[in-house]
Amino acid sequence: MNSTLKTDVVIIGGGPGGSTAAMYLAREGIQSIIVEKDLFPRYHIGESMTGECGAIIRDLGLESVMLADKHPRKHGVNVYGAEGKTRWHVPVMARDENNELQAQFTWQVRRSIFDKRMLEAAVDRGATLLEATAVKPNMNEAGDVIGVQVRLADGNLEDIEAKMVLDCSGQNTFLANSGITGPKYLGNYDKQIAIFSQVANTVRGDDDDPENHPDNTLIFYQKKYHWAWFIPLDDNVVSIGIVVPSAYFVEKQESKADFIKRELRELNPELSRRVPDTTLLEPARSVVNYSFQVKKFTGKGYICIGDAHRFLDPIFSFGLYVTMKEAQLASKTIKEYFTGANCDADNPFANYQAYVEKAIDVLEDSLDAFWEQPLAFARIVHSKHRPFMVDVFAGRIYEGQPSPAALSFQKLLRRERAYASEDLYSVPIGSRYHPERAPIWNTSSSVVRTADGEELVNYFDSNSPVKA
Ligand SMILES: Cc1cc2nc3c(=O)[nH]c(=O)nc-3n(C[C@H](O)[C@H](O)[C@H](O)COP(=O)(O)OP(=O)(O)OC[C@H]3O[C@@H](n4cnc5c(N)ncnc54)[C@H](O)[C@@H]3O)c2cc1C
Numbered sequence: 402m403n404s405t406l407k408t409d410v411v412i413i414g415g416g417p418g419g420s421t422a423a424m425y426l427a428r429e430g431i432q433s434i435i436v437e438k439d440l441f442p443r444y445h446i447g448e449s450m451t452g453e454c455g456a457i458i459r460d461l462g463l464e465s466v467m468l469a470d471k472h473p474r475k476h477g478v479n480v481y482g483a484e485g486k487t488r489w490h491v492p493v494m495a496r497d498e499n500n501e502l503q504a505q506f507t508w509q510v511r512r513s514i515f516d517k518r519m520l521e522a523a524v525d526r527g528a529t530l531l532e533a534t535a536v537k538p539n540m541n542e543a544g545d546v547i548g549v550q551v552r553l554a555d556g557n558l559e560d561i562e563a564k565m566v567l568d569c570s571g572q573n574t575f576l577a578n579s580g581i582t583g584p585k586y587l588g589n590y591d592k593q594i595a596i597f598s599q600v601a602n603t604v605r606g607d608d609d610d611p612e613n614h615p616d617n618t619l620i621f622y623q624k625k626y627h628w629a630w631f632i633p634l635d636d637n638v639v640s641i642g643i644v645v646p647s648a649y650f651v652e653k654q655e656s657k658a659d660f661i662k663r664e665l666r667e668l669n670p671e672l673s674r675r676v677p678d679t680t681l682l683e684p685a686r687s688v689v690n691y692s693f694q695v696k697k698f699t700g701k702g703y704i705c706i707g708d709a710h711r712f713l714d715p716i717f718s719f720g721l722y723v724t725m726k727e728a729q730l731a732s733k734t735i736k737e738y739f740t741g742a743n744c745d746a747d748n749p750f751a752n753y754q755a756y757v758e759k760a761i762d763v764l765e766d767s768l769d770a771f772w773e774q775p776l777a778f779a780r781i782v783h784s785k786h787r788p789f790m791v792d793v794f795a796g797r798i799y800e801g802q803p804s805p806a807a808l809s810f811q812k813l814l815r816r817e818r819a820y821a822s823e824d825l826y827s828v829p830i831g832s833r834y835h836p837e838r839a840p841i842w843n844t845s846s847s848v849v850r851t852a853d854g855e856e857l858v859n860y861f862d863s864n865s866p867v868k869a
């Protein structure tokens with residue numbers, strides 16, 4: 402017979418979403434067990450933070466840890482046009498108590514270091530860390546989620562009984578794959594591939610110029626859906642990623658490393674100038690089909706956080722922030738639920754679900770407007786809407802939206818968003834999602850291969866497959 406552990410909340414995944422949730426739950430006096438399958442430190446992509454992501458770190462009291470680890474300070478993002486001659490800049494700025502914009506900085510992080518620190522901080526604040534793989538959710542006769550079954554490092558199975566399961570499993574989408582949530586749909590940017598590594602000896606900016614600060618994120622645009630990132634990881638090393646349609650990568654018939662090196666020379670003249678030495682410091686890694694959306698991602702006994710229910714497009718670095726913000730918001734909602742709020746509702750977390758879904762819709766409208774109308778988008782960045790753009794890039798997407806900038810994007814896209822209050826589970830989103838139109842996620846549908854025949858799978862899956 403399996404042994405059984407008990408806790409208030411069992412958290413699947415000890416990435417930034419899981420550890421942030423554990424810290425905010427601890428603040429509410431709620432116990433948690435974090436189930437993490439990998440030993441940390443481990444590699445992860447997703448290295449650039451938004452301004453409001455930095456604000457969460459500060460709210461958690463971890464700024465001193467970030468400073469001690471000497472993560473580069475990001476002051477903004479610069480986006481270079483296809484010829485490399487024009488650029489637009491969005492600074493990292495916070496809102497003060499008078500709602501005025503003030504200069505602020507956030508961080509670029511090596512995820513191996515950052516994720517480990519976050520997990521350690523969660524454990525320091527009372528969370529229990531269990532090195533194990535969640536293999537299946539446990540349910541009662543009514544179909545409510547009442548815990549999970551995990552496989553321990555020694556191979557034995559163990560049940561964890563909990564009042565709530567928080568799915569923070571990232572792109573592994575544990576609860577969606579287990580059939581607990583609604584369907585998982587392909588997102589707008591599902592036919593893309595990101596191939597990335599690290600380089601050194603690059604040409605960085607100028608310490609005294611926040612618009613061209615050496616630690617800023619640089620984005621190089623080539624054409625629609627074809628771009629590169631440049632994210633400083635320390636004084637010398639820079640994370641480099643090339644993102645293109647999968648079909649273009651297949652057509653090139655190159656190894657991942659050769660593909661990156663050639664794109665560094667050809668994608669954008671400013672990128673070539675910045676990276677004269679294309680020696681890769683790390684093996685090239687890839688992520689395919691990262692864009693998806695899970696419907697009905699909350700229900701009796703569970704909430705999915707961040708990537709575990711929706712990921713759009715990495716271009717403006719919203720992933721870490723969204724997962725950490727949702728972890729913060731969900732912890733408050735869980736506290737209210739534990740003290741009796743909405744206990745008898747069909748879905749106690751319906752309001753939370755609609756709230757976070759609408760916020761990601763603001764990001765989706767911004768990203769879609771960028772891809773569909775890049776010139777109009779750049780004009781809006783420099784127009785009277787600039788402060789609202791600064792807000793969106795920082796991550797202030799939950800309140801005061803849709804802002805005039807967000808409405809301009811909807812207009813550019815000829816998109817209307819009508820949120821039917823009686824039907825919170827089917828908030829209409831984006832051009833691809835529609836129950837009749839949008840394809841259901843199916844990993845076998847779009848296999849991408851390198852020139853030497855290697856089938857590219859997400860390194861999330863290939864590093865440590867989850868086996869039941
Ligand atoms: C190409 C690309 C570039 C990106 N760049 C950026 C960027 O610059 N900035 C940014 O903010 N975001 C970026 N992102 C997004 C970012 O990587 C994610 O949003 C972020 O890592 C989500 O954090 P998380 O904690 O929700 O999930 P993760 O960080 O993925 O953590 C999930 C954890 O769950 C564990 N796990 C999974 N399944 C199980 C299981 N069954 N049992 C136990 N443990 C399990 C995993 O081992 C993992 O440690 C990028 C994404 C992609 C694809």
